[in-house]
Amino acid sequence: MYVMQYEITLPSDYDMRVIRRRVSVRGPALDAFPGLGLKAYLIRERGVDGSPVNQYAPFYLWASTGGMGRFLWGGGGFGGIVESFGRPAVRHWTGIACLAGPDRGDVPRYATRHTWPMPTDADPTGLVAEAVADLEGRARRPGTHTTALAVDPRSWELVCFALRTEAPDTADGAVYQVLHLSMPHLGKITRTA
Structure with missing residues (x-):
């Protein structure tokens, strides 16, 4: 699994209905995209759920690097972002685990993303094992659709x-609204906690 996200921060007075319309029209295009585990079309609105910014910030879980490459530079969809907003930096991570939550069958309305540095003097083996154990606990929480590390x-x-069906605790990191969810190959990258 490969994980990526790009964030397009918009002016504070930006009409977020523009992004909502964009997603309602273009979102379903990736509902069967080869190699895509999941794409969550996410936004943050200034003043909503503690957000200081207006932002469009899709989050991806890829089942294959081929699918990711096709999307980014193979004409598979990223060109629309570049055309509309310029080319944003794409953050990416190597996937460790993707877990199904008890609300996997429901539609998620919220997402959270929390990042933290690994201490330089610590062995990654123990830190990752602790993070996986924490992820397993998070995956079992009511209101959880999917978790990934x-x-x-x-x-x-x-x-x-x-991804959550219920409003999350803002202490869980940045809080996003989910506008659409494409998950053509989510089953390939998911295990049960």
Whole structure:
């Protein structure tokens, strides 16, 4: 599994209905995209759920690097982002685990993303094992659709992503609204906690 996200921060007075319309029209195009485990079309609105910004920030879980490459530079969809907003930096992580939650059959309305650095003097083996155990606990929480854990070995940063059917505790990291969810190959990358 490969994990990626890009964030397009918009002006504070930006009409977020523009993004909502964009997603309602273009979102279903990836509902059967080869190699895509999951794409969550996410936004943050200034003043909503503690967000200081307006932002469009899709989050991806890829089942294959071929699918990811096709999307980014093979004409599979990223060109529309570049055309509309310029080319944003794409953050990416190596996937560790993707777990189904008790609400997998329901439609998630919220997402959270929490990142934290791995201490430089700590062995990654123990830190990742602890993070996986924590992820398993998060996956069993009521209101959880999907959780995922990944690491960036360049900066030694961990990221925990969760899709939720209920409003999350803002202490879980950045809170997003889910506008659409494409999950053509989510079953290929998921295990049960």
